[in-house]
Amino acid sequence: MSDPTIGQKLKRHRKTAKLTQEQLAERAQVSVEIVRKLEQGTRRSARMDTLHALARALGVATTALIGDATEAAARAEPDHRPLSLAGIRRAIAPVRGLDGALLTAPAGDPPTLDTLAGRLRTVDRTYQRNDYATALAELPPLLADVQAAVDVTPDRERPAAYALLARTQHLTGNLLIQLRAGDLAQTALSGALDAARASGDQVVAATVIQGMTWLLMRQGRLAEAAELAVHTADQVEPRFSRATPGQLAAWGWLLVGAAAAYARDNQPGTATDLVDAAQAAAVRIGERAPEPGHLMMVGGFDPGRVQMARVENAAVAGDPGRVLDLAQLVPPGPTPVGSSWQRHRLDVAWAYAQRRQYQESTGVLLELRSLAPAWLRQQRYARDVVETIVDGRRRAMSDEEAELASLVGCPL
Numbered sequence: 020m021s022d023p024t025i026g027q028k029l030k031r032h033r034k035t036a037k038l039t040q041e042q043l044a045e046r047a048q049v050s051v052e053i054v055r056k057l058e059q060g061t062r063r064s065a066r067m068d069t070l071h072a073l074a075r076a077l078g079v080a081t082t083a084l085i086g087d088a089t090e091a092a093a094r095a096e097p098d099h100r101p102l103s104l105a106g107i108r109r110a111i112a113p114v115r116g117l118d119g120a121l122l123t124a125p126a127g128d129p130p131t132l133d134t135l136a137g138r139l140r141t142v143d144r145t146y147q148r149n150d151y152a153t154a155l156a157e158l159p160p161l162l163a164d165v166q167a168a169v170d171v172t173p174d175r176e177r178p179a180a181y182a183l184l185a186r187t188q189h190l191t192g193n194l195l196i197q198l199r200a201g202d203l204a205q206t207a208l209s210g211a212l213d214a215a216r217a218s219g220d221q222v223v224a225a226t227v228i229q230g231m232t233w234l235l236m237r238q239g240r241l242a243e244a245a246e247l248a249v250h251t252a253d254q255v256e257p258r259f260s261r262a263t264p265g266q267l268a269a270w271g272w273l274l275v276g277a278a279a280a281y282a283r284d285n286q287p288g289t290a291t292d293l294v295d296a297a298q299a300a301a302v303r304i305g306e307r308a309p310e311p312g313h314l315m316m317v318g319g320f321d322p323g324r325v326q327m328a329r330v331e332n333a334a335v336a337g338d339p340g341r342v343l344d345l346a347q348l349v350p351p352g353p354t355p356v357g358s359s360w361q362r363h364r365l366d367v368a369w370a371y372a373q374r375r376q377y378q379e380s381t382g383v384l385l386e387l388r389s390l391a392p393a394w395l396r397q398q399r400y401a402r403d404v405v406e407t408i409v410d411g412r413r414r415a416m417s418d419e420e421a422e423l424a425s426l427v428g429c430p431l
Contacts, residue, residue, distance in 0.1 A: 028084050029054070029084055030058045038077075068335065068403075128171070130164055132183060151198065179218070189223075192207035193233075197358065211230070222265045228248070233276060252270055275320075282331070297325050304321065327349055339370035339374050372411070381420055388426060405429040409424060409429060
């Protein structure tokens with residue numbers, strides 16, 4: 020027997036609360052059509068922010084509303100031509116024979132670890148620029164070369180090789196999360212964690228866990244995401260007097276990830292406490308000289324990123340006024356971790372739209388379209404904001420607004 024659907028769980032909790040569909044929609048500030056379609060089964064999925072708003076209105080954990088959405092998972096995303104994932108699939112799940120050898124291994128000797136690290140830095144910068152097509156083209160051969168290097172590296176250098184493999188697979192997992200290829204992302208991140216453990220590098224391992232936390236939240240597994248992030252943060256909590264910037268950043272990212280999960284699971288007090296703790300780590304990093312060679316998550320943690328987390332939690336709580344107030348304290352971007360800045364700006368666009376400041380909201384979205392079109396088209400959040408603008412505007416859409424709606428897959 021299959022698990023109850025989201026709609027079935029929603030209906031049960033609504034009846035327990037003795038609310039009509041209209042009353043629930045009003046409390047949650049969502050369309051009554053969303054409530055009706057979910058309960059009728061004509062709509063089998065909803066954005067996490069919508070489920071969170073419904074959970075707040077019902078006084079239950081968001082996870083109490085998450086049910087079977089297998090039919091919804093089979094539905095296509097907006098009809099943009101998908102980037103091919105065949106090459107990256109072969110790279111993260113290569114075919115091996117009975118003896119464990121790769122069916123098709125790179126010819127010749129692999130490049131040196133220094134050369135491979137340089138290539139990884141280049142791909143990381145490409146990813147942070149939101150050039151996903153180039154990153155997808157460059158990652159498969161890099162993954163193959165790094166794996167080949169691990170296989171031939173002398174024992175004394177093997178930990179460094181495994182750390183490089185972990186970082187490469189971590190970046191691959193992050194990219195796949197952005198492209199909503201969740202199963203492939205899980206494969207990449209699981210491989211990254213195995214390699215990180217083999218390297219003995221706790222900072223690398225902790226940043227991989229932060230990526231896994233992000234993936235779990237995308238999958239609606241909020242309680243697991245929070246538990247994983249907090250448990251790992253407890254394991255790696257640094258002594259501030261001796262900690263390196265990398266150790267502080269890895270710990271801080273875990274706290275921010277846990278806060279995001281708790282906020283979405285209707286536990287704002289816990290989320291606030293975790294962000295406050297992350298702030299202390301960010302301030303301490305600011306007092307220390309950064310280590311050279313940072314990649315990905317470790318290099319992008321600072322007080323500005325923590326302030327973005329406060330803004331995000333205010334958006335999750337449905338408070339547009341607080342979002343705009345807190346956003347004034349975020350330093351101007353973009354930031355080294357591009358997706359963090361872009362997600363923050365979506366929160367600002369959402370807040371403007373909720374306050375019927377449609378021109379300001381559109382301006383933020385057009386800024387994002389110019390900066391990161393490949394990223395923006397993957398964001399369901401952006402589609403929801405555009406739909407709010409389209410539904411609320413009383414005049415005809417401009418050409419720019421129509422192009423924006425087309426980019427994010429919003430029906431006109």
